[in-house]
Amino acid sequence: MACWLFKTEPQEFSIDQLAASSSGPARWDGIRNYQARNYLRDKVAVGDSVLIYHSGCKIPGIAGSATVVRSGYPDPAQFDPKSPWFDPAANPASPRWFAVDICFDRKFSRLLPARNLKRVPELNDMVLFRQGRLSVQPVSEKERSFILQLADATHLHSDDKV
């Protein structure tokens, strides 16, 4: 099982909105970056876990997790002229953009702010900090378990507040 980090602007789609749709899966669509597209199309698999990252907001950070329930399929929005993600060059015969479906897993009891995570040596190599502007990115197993540990840590030392 692989792990991924998906970025979203919470004012557009937040962990709370994902939680509210827990009765059914949510489509992760509108990804218009080729590197991210390649992950969605070729790598993201059913059962993979996803860390939900809030970006472009007051406190950017990891807000919770989800599970992939449907692997890559053509993003319908690329063919919809009314959609903000419409791509006039997209061709149904060879779709350009892909989506996956995810199901809400949990919202962390506290947000894990990126600026704190950045200082954690174990997380220095995260793609999140190595490469900007990538909205779908792989997370190593070590990074994943470390992050979940942080999310569940109940007693933190004052000099250790991540």
Added chain:
DNA sequence: GCCAACGTTGGC
């Protein structure tokens, strides 16, 4: 194929 101009992402 190069590269300048431009657009977008995303932290601050």
Added chain:
DNA sequence: GCCAACGTTGGC
């Protein structure tokens, strides 16, 4: 709102 980093576009 600023700006750095990076991706995309388009002329040549």
